[in-house]
Amino acid sequence: MGERAYTVFDTVVGRCAIAWGVAGIVGVQLAEAREIETRRHLLRRFPDARETRPTPEIEAAIDGLKALLRGEPADLSDVALDMADVLPFARRAYQLVRTIPRGETLTFADIASRLGASGAVLSVGQALAKNPFALLVPCHRVLPARGETSGTLACGGIVSRYRLLSIEGALTGRGPTLLDALSFAPPRSTG
Structure with a gap:
């Protein structure tokens, strides 16, 4: 499965989180009412993820997510997703x-x-x-x-x-x- 990482980041709707592994992003958690709830939901889904700095590819995805939430056009269709656990x-x-x-x-x-x-x-x-x-x-x-x-x-x-x-x-x-x-x-x- 490989090691998974995550980070929390600011957006206009609040603090969101993203988790990734070697093959790409495994999950995004949009903002909850409080940051601790956002973290809790993400870590419930990915308990093995460790908080770390995003790679350049993940940082680009985060920038796209922030732009989209600001109402700006953002093409996220080429962001690598790890769908190994998806039916x-x-x-x-x-x-x-x-x-x-x-x-x-x-x-x-x-x-x-x-x-x-x-x-x-x-x-x-x-x-x-x-x-x-x-x-x-x-x-x-x-x-x-x-x-x-x-x-x-x-x-x-x-x-x-x-x-x-x-x-x-x-x-x-x-x-x-x-x-x-x-x-x-x-x-x-x-x-």
Whole structure:
């Protein structure tokens, strides 16, 4: 398995964490309400990881994550992920989800259909619920159903799907605003 390492880093949404091994990143933990909770969640998933300084490749991934969370374009599709512990169906789903452009969304059914498994909508949802690569596999861009933006994400901490989609401009079609980036919940429906 090799030795794993991790680091905690500042973002506009709080202190996030990332863990990696020789073959690439094994997990990302988005900010919890307190840094100790972020660390606890990451170390529960990767108890063998030791805190250390990031390699240049990991530092580049961190810079991309920070940019994305600031609402800036960031292409994270070439960041190396270690999917050795990921089941084959989930691996295929994650690879497909990584191709969804910033500001766009698909549904669980869309992903299942594109994987050639249109009856596997539930399996897609289960795979995304276990996504260890928050933002690197942008599962926030995959909606349970068209227009359904509520809910928290796997490894999402306090960051909601709605908040991430707002930051990326997917909900407004006009790009993010400061109000969108600071919003924690969707606006109430008026109709």
